[in-house]
Each structure stands twice: as C-alpha cells, then as structure tokens.
Amino acid sequence: MRLWWVWVATCALPLGLHAATTCPESGIAPPSEVTLAAAADGANDVAILVKNSDCDEVTIEATESEDPGSYRINASYVDIEVVESYPEVASLWLWNNKIKTFKAVGTSVTEVDITSNQLTSLDGLEFPSSVLLLTLDLNALTSTSASNFPDGLQRLYLRKNSITSLAKFRFSSELQNLYLNGNQQLTTLKGAVFPDSLQLIECSDCRITEIVGVTFPSKLKTMTLGGTTVTNFVVRESDVDVLKTAQLSLTVSLDEDDCSSVSGTVTTISSSVSACVLDDTSFSSLYPISNDSGSSGTSSSNSTTTSSSSTNGDSTTSSNNTNQAGSFGSVHLARHLDTGATVAIKVVTRRLVHEMHQEKNIMREQSVHLGLVHPFIARLYATFQDNDALYFVLEFCPGGEIYSLVYTHDDGHLEENEDCDDSDEEENRRSSRQVEEPETSDSVTTESESDEEQRQQRGASIAMGRNSLTLENFLFKQKLRSSHGGLHERYAAFYAACLVTALEFLHRRGVLYRDLKLENLVLDADGYPRLIDFGLSKPDATQTTERNSTMCGSAEYMAPEILQHKPYDQRVDLWSFGILLYEMLFGTTPFYHANHREQGRRIISEPVQFPEDYEQGHPAVCSLIKKLLEKDPVLRLASFSEVKKTTFFRTYFPSKQGWQQLEARQAEPPFIPRLDGPFDTSFFVRVQEEEKDFGSDADSDFGY
Numbered sequence: 066m067r068l069w070w071v072w073v074a075t076c077a078l079p080l081g082l083h084a085a086t087t088c089p090e091s092g093i094a095p096p097s098e099v100t101l102a103a104a105a106d107g108a109n110d111v112a113i114l115v116k117n118s119d120c121d122e123v124t125i126e127a128t129e130s131e132d133p134g135s136y137r138i139n140a141s142y143v144d145i146e147v148v149e150s151y152p153e154v155a156s157l158w159l160w161n162n163k164i165k166t167f168k169a170v171g172t173s174v175t176e177v178d179i180t181s182n183q184l185t186s187l188d189g190l191e192f193p194s195s196v197l198l199l200t201l202d203l204n205a206l207t208s209t210s211a212s213n214f215p216d217g218l219q220r221l222y223l224r225k226n227s228i229t230s231l232a233k234f235r236f237s238s239e240l241q242n243l244y245l246n247g248n249q250q251l252t253t254l255k256g257a258v259f260p261d262s263l264q265l266i267e268c269s270d271c272r273i274t275e276i277v278g279v280t281f282p283s284k285l286k287t288m289t290l291g292g293t294t295v296t297n298f299v300v301r302e303s304d305v306d307v308l309k310t311a312q313l314s315l316t317v318s319l320d321e322d323d324c325s326s327v328s329g330t331v332t333t334i335s336s337s338v339s340a341c342v343l344d345d346t347s348f349s350s351l352y353p354i355s356n357d358s359g360s361s362g363t364s365s366s367n368s369t370t371t372s373s374s375s376t377n378g379d380s381t382t383s384s385n386n387t388n389q390a391g392s393f394g395s396v397h398l399a400r401h402l403d404t405g406a407t408v409a410i411k412v413v414t415r416r417l418v419h420e421m422h423q424e425k426n427i428m429r430e431q432s433v434h435l436g437l438v439h440p441f442i443a444r445l446y447a448t449f450q451d452n453d454a455l456y457f458v459l460e461f462c463p464g465g466e467i468y469s470l471v472y473t474h475d476d477g478h479l480e481e482n483e484d485c486d487d488s489d490e491e492e493n494r495r496s497s498r499q500v501e502e503p504e505t506s507d508s509v510t511t512e513s514e515s516d517e518e519q520r521q522q523r524g525a526s527i528a529m530g531r532n533s534l535t536l537e538n539f540l541f542k543q544k545l546r547s548s549h550g551g552l553h554e555r556y557a558a559f560y561a562a563c564l565v566t567a568l569e570f571l572h573r574r575g576v577l578y579r580d581l582k583l584e585n586l587v588l589d590a591d592g593y594p595r596l597i598d599f600g601l602s603k604p605d606a607t608q609t610t611e612r613n614s615t616m617c618g619s620a621e622y623m624a625p626e627i628l629q630h631k632p633y634d635q636r637v638d639l640w641s642f643g644i645l646l647y648e649m650l651f652g653t654t655p656f657y658h659a660n661h662r663e664q665g666r667r668i669i670s671e672p673v674q675f676p677e678d679y680e681q682g683h684p685a686v687c688s689l690i691k692k693l694l695e696k697d698p699v700l701r702l703a704s705f706s707e708v709k710k711t712t713f714f715r716t717y718f719p720s721k722q723g724w725q726q727l728e729a730r731q732a733e734p735p736f737i738p739r740l741d742g743p744f745d746t747s748f749f750v751r752v753q754e755e756e757k758d759f760g761s762d763a764d765s766d767f768g769y
Contacts, residue, residue, distance in 0.1 A: 179204070181661075192218075201226070207250075214240075223248070232256030236263070246270055254279050256352070266290075273315075276300075278352030281307055289314040298340040299327055301348035308334050327351060398461065398746060407743040408446065411457040418455065426600050427455060433576060434599040440730055441567040443587065443595040462595050464588025464738040465748030467560055470542055471551050471583060471652055545735055549676055550652030554686060556735040557649040558717045560586070561642075563594045565714070566728055568642065569705035572635050577603045581641035582619045583648060592734030620661055621654040625669045625696050636698040639708070643693025650686070651676065655694070669696070685713040 176198045179190075184204035192199065196215040200222040207227050214221065218237040225247040231254060236243070238260050245251065245268040253275040259266070263282040266289070273290045277299040285307055295317040300308065317338045324331050329341030343351065397410045418427055434445040444460040547553045552560075564586065571578055580601040586594045601618065618627060624640035626633045647655045655674065656667035673694045680687040689711045695701040702708055709724065718724050726732055738748065 287312045409459045409461045413455040430600040433602045441563045443597045462587040462589045467586040468583035551650045575605045592737035689713040
C-alpha cells in the first residue's frame, strides 16, 4: 500500500458572511455563506472585491474578526475569476475557484495561497513584493514561464501540478524552500537554474530519472527526490563539495560506462549517490543555460529511497524496508526486541508537521486511534517522539490494501517473483484521489487535493503496497474478480460486512471517520480487513444535534452536503460506504471524472448508474447502494445498524449469530495471503532496506 497521508483542509468557518451570487455557468450554487476569516483588529467593514465570470462584481464582507491578520476565502465552485483588490492583511487564501486575474493592492500581505484554481500559467497574476510564501498547489501549471514571482519570495509550493520542466522557471533570488511534490510528469531537472539562496528542494512522488545541466545552489542543505531511481546524474566539479555536505534522499548508482558519453568521471557523493563529474568548462559547454524547457517523458520505475531520522535505544529495532510516505514521512517494518512482535512504525517528520500546521491533525489521530480495539481496526500500540520526528507504532498488516484486490492487472502472465505493477492510467487515477489543504481551526479540516484531481494526497496511512505479488497470490486474487470490473458480489459482501461492524463500532463511540476509501482498508495476515489512518476522524461528532461544517474527505467519496458546505453528521460515512461498495463491485467510483469540478457536479446532481443488466441480476445490492447514495441525507440510511438489516446483508448474514461469528473472525476470508514469515513485504512498495533502532531515549508522547 502506498503511504499517502491525507491532510484535508478545505475549510468552512461559520462567520455569518454575506451570501455570494449563484453562478449559472458552474451549475452549482455557491454555499449560502462564503467562508472568509476576518482580518485586522476591528475590521468589520473590510471586504474583498471579486469579479465572477457570470455574476459581475461580488463583494464578500466579514462581519466579525477571527484569526487577526488573515483573510481566507474558501468559496468552492463559485467560479471567482478576478481578484481586483483586498485590504492590507497578512495572508490571503483563495482556494477552489478558477482565478484568472490577480492584481495586488495591499502591501503588507506576506502569504498568498491560490490552491486548486485550474491555473495553467501565471500570466495575469501580479503578486505584491511583500509576499514571502506563495502556494500554487493543485493547479495545472506545466513548463510555465515564471518570471513574475515576487522578488522577496522565500517559500514556493508548486505541488500536484503538471510540471514537465523547470528550465523556464526563474525563481526569486531570495528563495529558500521549493516544494514540487506530486509532479509525476517531471522526469528531468535538465536546465534548472536554482538561486544560490535555495536550501531545500523537495520533489517526493516525482519521477525524476535525469539530473543534468543543473546549477546547484551553494547553500543547498536538503534535496529529496522520490518516485524513481535516477539513472543519469551529471554535475560540475565545483558542485561536488556542496552535494557531499547536503542531505540527499535519492538513489543514483553509476559506473564508468554510464559516464563515457559525457567523458565524465564517476565520483561517490554519498553512500547511495554517485555522479558523473565534469570540470566546469566542459560542463558549461555541454549544458549551456537556455530558456528552452527540458525534455519530458514518462517514467518507468517505481523504486524510491527515502531517509528518515531515528533515535537510538533498545525498545524496538527496524529490520526491513521503508515505504514511500509522501510529504510527511515513511513507514518502517520493525520488530519489538522484548516480544519479537512485528510492527509498523510510521515516522512523521516534525519539521513538515509544523510547516503544514498539522499539529492538531496529528494529536487528533493519536487521541482517537489509541483507544480503539476492534477485530477490524488496526491497532495503534504506542506513540513517541524525538527532536526530528513523531512515531506511531502500529499493527503490521502484511496482506496489502483492498485496493490491490480490486485494481490488479488482468492481462499477461507473471513469472514467479515478478512484479505486477499498476498501469500508468490506474496509477494516475489512484494518485489523484485526494484533496489537501491545511487545517486552520478546530472546526476546519477539508481535503481539497485531487492529485490528478485530488485523488490521493494527504497525510500518511500505513503503506500496504500492491507491487511485488508472487504468482500464486496474483493468480488467486484474479479468482475474486468478476467480469464487471471489481469483485464478485459475495466477496465484496464479506469485506463490506467487516467494515460495517468497524464503522458501527466507531459511531457508537461518537467517532466520525470521514476518510473512507479502499486505500484505508488493509488485510492482516489472516486475510481480514483492517481500517487504518484516523488523521481526519473527529470524536464526539456523530449526533445530529452537533452538526459539523468541516469540508473533509477524499474527493470521490465526499457526500453532497459536504461539497455544498452544509452541516453534516454520521450519514456522510454511510455515503462514503456506498461509494466504496460500488467501487469494490465495479472497479470505479460511480461519479468519477478527471475534472474535479465535473465530479462534484455529478455527486450533487446525477443519480447513480449501474452497468447494463446488472441491477436486474443483483437487485438487493443495487437497492442498498441507492439507499446509501441518496442525495438528501434525510432520505439516506442513517446508521450501520440499519444497513445490517437490508435485504443484501440479510442474504449473507440471515441471523445475529452470523454477525457474531464474523466479529469473532470465524468466517473464512475470500483471500488469505501466502506469506514467507513475519517480515514478508511482498505486498509492499519496496523503498529501502536498512536497520534502525527506535528506542528508549525518545519521549513516549508527543507533547504538543
């Protein structure tokens, strides 16, 4: 399983704001209250003037002040096109619109966030010189000429775009941190010119295979490239010392033959990195700096290497591989020295937690998950921390994600021990499941990151991979598949029933899960599914008398009331369960579209459709899915105890005793993984093998 942390934060703060005008073009009415966190002290009359593509000018006013010094708009689907002016405030967030023109008036703003605005270029955007942090995540920027970055810009976020080359980018001379995570079309750094001030380059989940013609900054401290092993790395001689002192998280293994084409000398940079080194004159002659964009291509490898900090001690010892963890960390397979038990240690980088303001999400995940004991929920045994990272000690589930049962190759043959990789199309779709934005208050967490669309971004789940299937496991999995694209109904019913009992357990304890998807269900060694990743869960939140207004979840699984910024309760989990059941049966979600705006429209307005003739042969499950996917939550099934009583589940569990036997794990799972010992990672995306100690000198709690 891929280790994707879903940090979701497309937020809705109930501030009693003036309503925005409905825009006919989008087909979706804007929320009755557009979120705008107020700004300066006593600024009851301040406003942001915007032009709506179909609604002329709209003035959004704040009626009370919260989070002084910050304006934030989260007007999803309102089709804001032009931001003409704004007051002098510290930060301005404009998420989920389609801004085309941005003209700065205020001179005190230091942070601008234009996440998820369908930008394909920066033409028409003029940023104030005071901006220090600029976020352009989840747009569609490619090899845009980017000469209009603010001169004083220090941190630039370009995550989850469609960048293919950095050759045309001209960065601020004061830029310190550059984040390119999730640009999976970026396969080369050829021609990139980085400012000398740059200290951090991060491109986790990119597909970099070539680093040539790059001017490395003298102050470089950290460079993290994930997604593939670099096969072509050519540097100039004067950059060798800089690279040797920097922390490099990438893998490059070259020999003399690899360097012969450029007449370079193979030089060891670190234990995992070697490079072809040229003298400066030859380098400049071979790679002159130009404005041409670098070449693009498709990547062919899935291997990555990720380093993470650890503490010394004798409590547990990590003895196997780590798995790619996205932006926040990695997962290590580990053995407890006292008991010999195999566990998974999720390592979350403290620096990134602070930078992304995720302290509350981390603390919520810890507090909610630690107390949960259920046969179909993965255990969180303990947490601890050191100066560099936070550590979650989790139950190891070696069977991989349920996702890998639904989405596996149907074509070709596998030799024993041969990897079975997902197709590029499947990978792209999987990597866009989610929507991500930072959390700003207790009542605000929304996921708005759709990677291709926002289909998987996040925080970190325990990574149960789907590569490296042995022939025996692979062929057995194929027997579970139906001609309709997913699992046979009886197998989907088993996994769905296990999930029903887990979610019923959570709701009875007042926990709203809010992040249902196939990637968050993993198989344990006995083949039973376990629910993981509680970073978006909310305690004391399932009662209709305490409605929630946070927009939160994975894009394809979001209920209509969440997209429409309406209050919601536990029925959003039942909606997501309906989406998941449909996906298990058909290998796709019912409202999926590559454009998240169109996907949102379908979720809100279109009825669920089944493959031709399927409903006639499977009326019970289709009836259940329709009841779960009622647009109006009042008409939707309201609890998982009601779900148990439906005709579909009564077919497979006709009595209470059947459910009791399931929870007692006395029912035989459809697929039991064949494992080669307690450290078998054949269902994981393998990243790196190493030995680490996670030990007793670390603090036993997070202490935020």
